[in-house]
Amino acid sequence: MIQLKIKALSICLFCSFSLLTAQDGTLKGKVSNAINNEPIAFANILVVGTDFGTTTDLDGNYEILGLIPGTYDIRASYIGFNELTKFEIPVGSVLPAEVNFAMESSIEQLEEVVVKASPFRKTEESPVSLRTIGVAEIQRNPGANRDISKVVQSLPGVTSTASFRNDLIIRGGAPNENRFYLDDVEVPNINHFATQGASGGPVGLINVNFIREVDFFSGAFPANRGNSLSSVFNFKQRDGRDDRLGGTFNLSATDIGVTMEGPLSKKTTFLFSARRSYLQFLFKAIGLPFLPTYNDFQAKIKYKIDQKNELTFIGLGAIDQFKLNFDANETEEQQFLLDQLPVAPQWNYTNGLVYRHYNDQGYWTFVLSRNMLNNESKKYFQNDDSKEENLLLKYRSQEIENKLRIERTNRIGDYKLNYGLAYEYVKYNNQTFNRVFTSSGSQTIDYRSDLSMNKYAFFAQLSRKMLEERLVLSAGFRADANSYSKEMNNPLQQFSPRFSLAYSFTDRLAFNFNTGIYYQLPPYTVLGYREMGAFVNKNNGVKYIRNTHLVGGLEWNLESNAKISLEAYYKQYANYPFLLRDSISLANLGGDFGVLGNEPAVSTSDGRSYGLEFLFQQRLFKGYYGIVAYTLGKTEFKDKNNRFVPSSWDARHIVNLTLGKKFKRNWEVGINWRYQSGLPSTPFAEASSLVNNWDVNGSGLRDYNGLNSLRNSASNTIDLRVDKKWFFKNWSLNLYLDIENLTGNAVGNEQLILDRPLDENDMPIGNGIVVNPDAPTDEQRYLLKRINDAQGTTIPSIGILVEF
Numbered sequence: 001m002i003q004l005k006i007k008a009l010s011i012c013l014f015c016s017f018s019l020l021t022a023q024d025g026t027l028k029g030k031v032s033n034a035i036n037n038e039p040i041a042f043a044n045i046l047v048v049g050t051d052f053g054t055t056t057d058l059d060g061n062y063e064i065l066g067l068i069p070g071t072y073d074i075r076a077s078y079i080g081f082n083e084l085t086k087f088e089i090p091v092g093s094v095l096p097a098e099v100n101f102a103m104e105s106s107i108e109q110l111e112e113v114v115v116k117a118s119p120f121r122k123t124e125e126s127p128v129s130l131r132t133i134g135v136a137e138i139q140r141n142p143g144a145n146r147d148i149s150k151v152v153q154s155l156p157g158v159t160s161t162a163s164f165r166n167d168l169i170i171r172g173g174a175p176n177e178n179r180f181y182l183d184d185v186e187v188p189n190i191n192h193f194a195t196q197g198a199s200g201g202p203v204g205l206i207n208v209n210f211i212r213e214v215d216f217f218s219g220a221f222p223a224n225r226g227n228s229l230s231s232v233f234n235f236k237q238r239d240g241r242d243d244r245l246g247g248t249f250n251l252s253a254t255d256i257g258v259t260m261e262g263p264l265s266k267k268t269t270f271l272f273s274a275r276r277s278y279l280q281f282l283f284k285a286i287g288l289p290f291l292p293t294y295n296d297f298q299a300k301i302k303y304k305i306d307q308k309n310e311l312t313f314i315g316l317g318a319i320d321q322f323k324l325n326f327d328a329n330e331t332e333e334q335q336f337l338l339d340q341l342p343v344a345p346q347w348n349y350t351n352g353l354v355y356r357h358y359n360d361q362g363y364w365t366f367v368l369s370r371n372m373l374n375n376e377s378k379k380y381f382q383n384d385d386s387k388e389e390n391l392l393l394k395y396r397s398q399e400i401e402n403k404l405r406i407e408r409t410n411r412i413g414d415y416k417l418n419y420g421l422a423y424e425y426v427k428y429n430n431q432t433f434n435r436v437f438t439s440s441g442s443q444t445i446d447y448r449s450d451l452s453m454n455k456y457a458f459f460a461q462l463s464r465k466m467l468e469e470r471l472v473l474s475a476g477f478r479a480d481a482n483s484y485s486k487e488m489n490n491p492l493q494q495f496s497p498r499f500s501l502a503y504s505f506t507d508r509l510a511f512n513f514n515t516g517i518y519y520q521l522p523p524y525t526v527l528g529y530r531e532m533g534a535f536v537n538k539n540n541g542v543k544y545i546r547n548t549h550l551v552g553g554l555e556w557n558l559e560s561n562a563k564i565s566l567e568a569y570y571k572q573y574a575n576y577p578f579l580l581r582d583s584i585s586l587a588n589l590g591g592d593f594g595v596l597g598n599e600p601a602v603s604t605s606d607g608r609s610y611g612l613e614f615l616f617q618q619r620l621f622k623g624y625y626g627i628v629a630y631t632l633g634k635t636e637f638k639d640k641n642n643r644f645v646p647s648s649w650d651a652r653h654i655v656n657l658t659l660g661k662k663f664k665r666n667w668e669v670g671i672n673w674r675y676q677s678g679l680p681s682t683p684f685a686e687a688s689s690l691v692n693n694w695d696v697n698g699s700g701l702r703d704y705n706g707l708n709s710l711r712n713s714a715s716n717t718i719d720l721r722v723d724k725k726w727f728f729k730n731w732s733l734n735l736y737l738d739i740e741n742l743t744g745n746a747v748g749n750e751q752l753i754l755d756r757p758l759d760e761n762d763m764p765i766g767n768g769i770v771v772n773p774d775a776p777t778d779e780q781r782y783l784l785k786r787i788n789d790a791q792g793t794t795i796p797s798i799g800i801l802v803e804f
Helices: 002-020 135-140 148-154 279-285 332-340 691-697
Strands: 025-033 044-047 053-055 061-067 070-077 084-091 101-103 130-134 178-182 185-187 211-217 231-237 246-251 255-263 268-277 290-306 309-324 346-359 362-380 391-412 415-438 441-466 471-482 495-504 509-520 545-557 562-579 601-621 624-638 644-646 653-663 667-676 715-727 732-740 750-754 784-788 795-803
Touching: 025 070, 025 084, 044 061, 053 061, 070 601, 084 101, 084 130, 084 135, 084 601, 130 135, 130 148, 135 148, 135 211, 148 211, 148 653, 148 667, 185 346, 185 362, 279 290, 332 750, 332 784, 415 691
Parallel strands: 025 101, 178 231
Antiparallel strands: 025 061, 044 053, 044 070, 070 084, 130 211, 178 185, 211 231, 246 255, 246 795, 255 268, 268 290, 290 309, 309 346, 346 362, 362 391, 391 415, 415 441, 441 471, 471 495, 495 509, 509 545, 545 562, 562 601, 601 624, 624 644, 624 653, 653 667, 667 715, 715 732, 732 795, 750 784
16 A cells, blocks of 8 residues: 555656646747838748648737747748748747748749748858857757857868867868857957967857857858858847846856846847856866966847847957966976977957848948957966066067948849948057077067057949849958058959859759959057067068958758758869968967967968868758758968968868758757867977077977978767756756767877977976087087877867856
């Protein structure tokens, strides 16, 4: 009898817990005309693969209740408009999933016809080389740990450097050739501990809880997006919830953060997040000689003034601290890093206002923003700061940009027109003291620089759909200029035309094509470099970098929400800064910490990149999703002898396989395999072992006579991610395990280190061994030996996400 009661009680408790964890989800949103923001009443809304659906009310609003928490495709349709589907929308039990549809009218205007669109987005301006990444794809990507810079490495054409960095190398382009926009506000960098003059860093700073989707352009850039040679990222953020105050708490192996959101008034919502890392404690515990700490903040406030006007504030900032751990000095590798790494604190922010005004045939967009970077580095000989003569490096620099962009977008019949202008006021300052030794000799650099200039641009793009929308043509131009020099002040010298074509042979098979000329300003470190009080590179006639693109390919959409695409690309570079101190193109640098371009340069470097990309992408279908991507590419730049040699980013073969499965009871497992040919490297110069050289540089000098004549080993990594979710009435819980480099594959660069004397425990002590102590001072050499800096460490990350 007692056993029966216990059984009955257990069944009741199990049923109660099942009911608690099976709460209903809510889906809501608005359907409007993409051009004039007018609501579309009586539009059909369907949750694909279910019996759930509804129609919009007179104000274009809709709401669907009673959904089981999970991931859904949501489709909107209305007579005379192109059908629109939003894929893989996460629906939970706490936060109503808000999905808004901005629908474009069909040029045929057939009242009986609803035009079905491709499940993979492309625009008139960019029919090729555009990939849209949803928030679900970012969150579940194995090994990425919710970092967009790592997520895109699963796509074709994207090369990676060291496993612990987020350098984006797109179709052979250097890490400084990418541009980022957050809700139309340009953000100079999206990573912590950013490399000044490039765009990379070890950790992303954008909060994925804010993101709705990301448009990633690896070519065919729209005319309103300038100053980029290799890629453009458009981050589209969601609005804060408008019903009540809520939030998300995140605890991972590396950081802790909180996101808050809710209404400020009937027409105003907000999103705010803050995050802080505790990597310094982990690194100290495992004996690493450097202790990084990062903090970031993000905010969005949306004020919907009325149906025709809206105002948005965007804020993003980071504070990064970097210290050395002098207790970790036992091994040769630890001592090498302590001798080489500077103390490098950094902070940056971006604030912006976006005002949008709609009328009958289009809308105006006004973007006003300001961003600032403060970067510092300091290094002493053997880290002894007790004597000022031990100072090797003292660097402090600030970059400040104040920007205004005004755009108009019109749709008239089968024509779409976008045009506008942009203006920037830039301030840059630099204080540099640096004792350097190069293969050509020693030099002490000591200068201050202050630079201010005006930048302006004009752009326009006209697109047209023809032949019952089977043929889409788009042509545009952009012209940039600035007040830095006479060479750059004529916008016709930077006239940037572009043309796109897309032709659909059938509803599923299409040919896409784009060509264009794109320009990018050299880094401010190049423009602001001074010697003897003069802007050296201004006198050297430095100019905009030019890149000519040619891209074409086929796209085949399958019935099961899958796509196969094949694209060929060719990029021709001209006017890249050629650094005179080391006789190397700036295009070969950027995949490491520090500062790029702070030296004399001339705009004489030429290069080329070309290749073939294959992609098979399966969106979530019957519980499965996946990506198969292969890139065959080649990238070359001219060396000091005017010969084409492989660039530092010349990965000939890149293969990515991603497979994921959603199981019952809200379990999800994903795995990713990535293979990449070894990247080129440059041998060390014989002068590396000179005592005077080593005491200043703390590392080997590269012999650029043999630029990129060596090649590192190929990388071969496997990443794994497991998620488990529980949904309760007023909160939800997500536990995840994300393992990067599951097999511990180790690929790195060869380095030189001092061959130090060893104690009785075979631990290195003191300074390096001088092999010829009786030689003149400038001829004395250390005994050096070679190591590989590969980090073949498996990196597990266990995380907790609580939504309330």
